[in-house]
Amino acid sequence: MEEAFLQIVDENQNIIHKISRMYRDTSEDQEDLFQEIIFHLWKGYPGFRGDSKVSSWIYRIALNTAISTFRRKRPDVEYQAGIREEFHPRQTQEVSENEERMYAVLRQLNSGEKALISLYLEDYSYKEIASIIGINENNVGVRINRIKNKLKTILNR
Amino acid sequence: MELDELKSSWKQSASNPKSRSELEAMTEIKNHPKLKRIRTKLVIEVILLTVLLVVYRDIFDGVEKPLWANVLLVTGAVLFVLNDIGGYMLTKSPLVGASIIESIDKMSTKLRRLSRFSIFSMAIFGASVILFFISSIDMSPEKYWIVGGMGLTLIVMTYMAYRNWSMRIAHFEQTKREFEEI
Numbered sequence: 031m032e033e034a035f036l037q038i039v040d041e042n043q044n045i046i047h048k049i050s051r052m053y054r055d056t057s058e059d060q061e062d063l064f065q066e067i068i069f070h071l072w073k074g075y076p077g078f079r080g081d082s083k084v085s086s087w088i089y090r091i092a093l094n095t096a097i098s099t100f101r102r103k104r105p106d107v108e109y110q111a112g113i114r115e116e117f118h119p120r121q122t123q124e125v126s127e128n129e130e131r132m133y134a135v136l137r138q139l140n141s142g143e144k145a146l147i148s149l150y151l152e153d154y155s156y157k158e159i160a161s162i163i164g165i166n167e168n169n170v171g172v173r174i175n176r177i178k179n180k181l182k183t184i185l186n187r
Numbered sequence: 188m189e190l191d192e193l194k195s196s197w198k199q200s201a202s203n204p205k206s207r208s209e210l211e212a213m214t215e216i217k218n219h220p221k222l223k224r225i226r227t228k229l230v231i232e233v234i235l236l237t238v239l240l241v242v243y244r245d246i247f248d249g250v251e252k253p254l255w256a257n258v259l260l261v262t263g264a265v266l267f268v269l270n271d272i273g274g275y276m277l278t279k280s281p282l283v284g285a286s287i288i289e290s291i292d293k294m295s296t297k298l299r300r301l302s303r304f305s306i307f308s309m310a311i312f313g314a315s316v317i318l319f320f321i322s323s324i325d326m327s328p329e330k331y332w333i334v335g336g337m338g339l340t341l342i343v344m345t346y347m348a349y350r351n352w353s354m355r356i357a358h359f360e361q362t363k364r365e366f367e368e369i
Contacts, residue, residue, distance in 0.1 A: 032211070032214075035214075036207050036210055036211055039210050040204075040207060040210060043204055043205060043210070044200070044201060044202070044204075047200075047201070047202035048197070048200055051200070051202070062220040062221070064205075064213075065213045065218065065219065065220055066219065066220065066221065068210060068213035068214060069213060069214060069216075069218075069219050069222075070281060070282050072213075072214035073279075073280075073281035074281045074282065074283070077281070077283070090286070090287060091282060093287055094282040094284070094287055094290045094291075095282060097287065097291065097362050098282060098290065098291065098294050098359075099221075128192070128196050129196055129199075129200050131196075132192075132193055132196040132197060132200070135193065136193075140365045141362045141365055142362065142365030142366040143365065145287060145366070148197075151193070151194050151197040151198070152197070152198075161286065162286060162287065163286055163287050163288060163366060164284075164285070164286025164287055164288030164289055164366075165288065165366065165367070178190060181190060181193065182190065185189065185190070185193075
């Protein structure tokens with residue numbers, strides 16, 4: 031069982047990295063969250079019957095862990111678009127900077143919005159998102175449109 | 188950065204992958220960051236309380252104290268340890284629920300239950316220590332002041348614990364609202 035589990039997690043670990051980076055600011059907190067997610071996936075693995083896609087199951091547990099962990103609120107760090115754009119890095123750095131900018135933008139959303147948008151960005155259908163979150167499909171559409179508008183506002187600041 | 192760029196950045200986002208052995212190590216309880224901290228706290232508290240329960244009859248004249256004071260002190264200490272174990276078990280338990288909202292609901296219910304027990308056990312333990320020490324002494328005005336101070340400290344600590352728990356529960360309620368509000 032352990033080998034099969036490790037195979038699944040290994041193949042999908044990018045999901046866990048993304049959730050950790052979106053929900054936590056510092057690399058230390060991200061590492062802790064990554065570990066907690068793996069632990070909860072392992073605890074929940076015997077109950078995974080394969081009714082849903084492996085990636086959906088991983089997303090559900092990963093988002094659950096990120097949301098369910100209570101942390102004292104730290105001062106919010108505002109994303110400053112101008113600061114980053116002063117740099118003209120090499121291409122690899124540019125990719126990495128784009129990523130950092132993306133996470134900085136996403137971190138300005140609340141927990142619920144982060145969960146919805148991550149599933150949307152991953153190209154899940156509204157039906158799948160509704161099933162993972164536990165709300166109806168129509169609500170998913172309305173919420174995603176609102177989040178998109180919010181993101182546009184943040185990006186245009 | 189536009190929305191399309193955001194989406195493509197999300198798709199391309201990659202971090203240094205963990206090796207199989209690193210992933211395997213993360214499945215073990217001893218490597219869980221939060222459980223490690225709780226376990227250390229639990230071990231220290233259990234050792235201290237065990238030492239207290241072993242030596243209190245000699246050092247604090249437990250033999251001369253009434254039976255009810257002894258029983259109350261032991262009960263308070265046991266409740267205190269049980270509360271720590273409850274917190275450990277809650278953190279360790281898998282996050283169940285067919286959906287995220289269902290999981291939040293279940294977690295919220297468990298947390299409320301644990302918070303009530305935690306505040307109760309803390310108050311009982313604090314009160315049992317105070318009552319144990321005053322159970323067979325002749326009270327004087329100075330001693331009343333000291334006991335009053337201890338009682339006040341206990342009330343403040345209980346209130347702080349209540350506040351901490353309320354904040355945790357409020358966090359869950361807030362998260363649930365974030366998912367539900369349209």
